[in-house]
Amino acid sequence: MIKIENVHLYRNEKVILNNLDWHVQKGQHWAILGLNGSGKTTLLKVINGYIWPNNGKVQVLGETFGNTYIPTLRTRIGWVSNAMIDSFNWQDNAIEIVLSGKFGALRLFNDVSDAEIEQALSFMRQFHCEHLANKSFEHLSQGEQQRVQIARALMAEPEILILDEPCGGLDLIERENLLQKIEQIADGENCPTLIYVTHHVEEILPCFSHVLLMKDGKSVAADTREVILNEQLLSDFFGREVSLQIQQERAWLAVK
Numbered sequence: 001m002i003k004i005e006n007v008h009l010y011r012n013e014k015v016i017l018n019n020l021d022w023h024v025q026k027g028q029h030w031a032i033l034g035l036n037g038s039g040k041t042t043l044l045k046v047i048n049g050y051i052w053p054n055n056g057k058v059q060v061l062g063e064t065f066g067n068t069y070i071p072t073l074r075t076r077i078g079w080v081s082n083a084m085i086d087s088f089n090w091q092d093n094a095i096e097i098v099l100s101g102k103f104g105a106l107r108l109f110n111d112v113s114d115a116e117i118e119q120a121l122s123f124m125r126q127f128h129c130e131h132l133a134n135k136s137f138e139h140l141s142q143g144e145q146q147r148v149q150i151a152r153a154l155m156a157e158p159e160i161l162i163l164d165e166p167c168g169g170l171d172l173i174e175r176e177n178l179l180q181k182i183e184q185i186a187d188g189e190n191c192p193t194l195i196y197v198t199h200h201v202e203e204i205l206p207c208f209s210h211v212l213l214m215k216d217g218k219s220v221a222a223d224t225r226e227v228i229l230n231e232q233l234l235s236d237f238f239g240r241e242v243s244l245q246i247q248q249e250r251a252w253l254a255v256k
């Protein structure tokens with residue numbers, strides 16, 4: 001699904017991605033865990049073709065960058081991030097935002113059929129935001145905006161769904177509700193390959209089969225969830241001794 005080989009990216013003399021290798025196979029779901037500034041968002045921008053590495057090879061959904069038309073490829077990738085939220089027209093109604101996803105656009109410029117409206121409402125129902133359909137995006141809470149954004153991404157029936165810190169800014173209950181929804185996506189038929197970016201180990205749900213640990217633009221480790229969620233390995237990664245507890249199949253960390 002994704003093949004990143006020896007990718008090196010620098011801007012203004014700063015190395016942002018440092019000879020990064022990462023392979024995502026069909027059937028896997030990945031979490032990317034990294035400290036602030038480790039290059040996670042930059043990696044996502046590379047995968048979506050918004051920025052170009054200085055060296056290395058990028059292949060996404062079988063398409064090799066340099067030999068493919070990126071806008072068409074992007075319609076096959078759902079990307080949920082705060083960077084995307086900023087680009088919406090906040091006066092648009094929630095359902096218009098969701099419907100725009102069908103066309104890979106930021107605003108709804110197309111005529112829509114009754115079936116497309118029903119599809120949008122059905123995703124909104126799935127994410128408990130159908131009642132917000134006619135409310136303008138600017139008047140939604142952060143949690144509601146996140147749910148609308150995920151419904152929007154699913155409208156395009158993406159083969160890869162990237163969730164970049166979707167729980168950022170959410171309270172405990174909103175966060176757990178959203179994580180439950182993400183688990184439901186993972187359990188669903190025709191689930192896209194999930195890529196979930198976070199700073200928080202406890203958000204790495206059992207549905208994520210693999211974890212990439214990023215630090216200073218490098219891949220420190222990329223392995224199965226069971227291998228990565230290890231006290232010694234994470235202590236080395238964070239550079240501080242941490243204790244790890246498993247509760248309800250999720251790992252919870254505390255600094256010792």
Ligand SMILES: Nc1ncnc2c1ncn2[C@@H]1O[C@H](COP(=O)(O)OP(=O)(O)OP(=O)(O)O)[C@@H](O)[C@H]1O
Pocket residue numbers: 011012014016034035036037038039040041042043
């Ligand atoms: N155009 C640029 N020029 C110089 N430095 C940049 C540029 N874009 C990003 N950076 C730097 O690259 C590093 C990685 O940024 P990036 O946003 O990818 O990190 P991140 O892991 O997503 O961080 P966070 O978890 O805080 O969102 C940061 O130190 C950032 O300041």
